[in-house]
Amino acid sequence: MDDNLLDLIPLVLRRQQMTCLDLTGGAPELHLGFRSLVHQVSELGIEIIDRCNLTILSEPGQEDLADFLAKHRVTVIASMPCYSAENVDRQRGDGVFERSLNGLKKLNSLGYGSMDQTLPLHLVYNPNQPVLPPPQAVLEADYKRELGRLGIRFNRLLTLANMPIQRFAKELERKGSLSRYQQLLEQSHNPENLPGVMCRELISVDWQGNLFDCDFNQQLGLSINGSIRHLKDLADPEQDLNGMSIRTDQHCFGCTAGSGSSCGGALQP
Numbered sequence: 001m002d003d004n005l006l007d008l009i010p011l012v013l014r015r016q017q018m019t020c021l022d023l024t025g026g027a028p029e030l031h032l033g034f035r036s037l038v039h040q041v042s043e044l045g046i047e048i049i050d051r052c053n054l055t056i057l058s059e060p061g062q063e064d065l066a067d068f069l070a071k072h073r074v075t076v077i078a079s080m081p082c083y084s085a086e087n088v089d090r091q092r093g094d095g096v097f098e099r100s101l102n103g104l105k106k107l108n109s110l111g112y113g114s115m116d117q118t119l120p121l122h123l124v125y126n127p128n129q130p131v132l133p134p135p136q137a138v139l140e141a142d143y144k145r146e147l148g149r150l151g152i153r154f155n156r157l158l159t160l161a162n163m164p165i166q167r168f169a170k171e172l173e174r175k176g177s178l179s180r181y182q183q184l185l186e187q188s189h190n191p192e193n194l195p196g197v198m199c200r201e202l203i204s205v206d207w208q209g210n211l212f213d214c215d216f217n218q219q220l221g222l223s224i225n226g227s228i229r230h231l232k233d234l235a236d237p238e239q240d241l242n243g244m245s246i247r248t249d250q251h252c253f254g255c256t257a258g259s260g261s262s263c264g265g266a267l268q269p
């Protein structure tokens with residue numbers, strides 16, 4: 001994302017009276033404009049979420065990142081596919097579990113993950129297989145028990161369903177299980193999840209400023225309906241996203257199946 005677009009973000013947040021900036025990407029912290037943006041938005045009193053790859057906290061040159069996030073009261077959400085070293089390293093590569101634990105310990109030492117939630121730290125789990133995630137509260141208790149034994153604390157575990165798109169869809173297709181997984185999602189559709197799907201309350205922005213109803217639509221190149229198409233359109237306070245229709249397709253069953261799934265975890269208790 002270039003400097004002109006970055007400069008638009010605090011302006012749009014203010015003019016559209018948005019309440020949260022959720023930053024994601026391969027590693028958003030590595031963008032040269034990341035710290036300036038976080039600083040500006042925190043001055044506005046708007047919640048900031050960093051979807052943080054924990055290993056970044058030990059990258060050369062990023063040793064002060066955890067302190068920076070704590071100082072600006074940034075909520076940290078980090079992917080942690082399992083509480084066992086063996087499973088994490090098998091999925092993510094040798095040594096990733098250890099480096100992730102070190103990142104979590106560093107965050108804990110700054111006050112992240114405490115009961116008072118002044119510095120919220122949430123972990124994310126999504127199954128590696130074509131199945132729905134287990135009940136969030138049950139898995140959260142398991143994570144808290146097992147990571148607690150290693151001296152780690154966090155606030156919430158967010159369970160997400162795997163979307164049958166892009167790399168995961170290709171992998172399932174190769175194994176011949178894509179249509180079975182899609183069928184599972186459709187058969188598990190729960191209409192009670194519809195009021196809570198995340199596209200009703202967030203807008204996704206790509207690195208070129210194009211708007212999408214959610215990150216999944218962004219990955220699929222399904223741009224937003226209507227005349228408001230770009231971040232710069234939202235700099236006009238007269239432009240209103242409320243009431244615009246949402247582009248849905250087969251993959252949306254990934255959000256509505258079972259207990260539901262969103263960037264904030266399960267939609268049902």
Ligand code: SF4
Nearest residue numbers: 197199214216252255
């Ligand atoms: S995948 Fe569909 S239901 Fe889920 S957030 Fe995106 S548009 Fe909404």
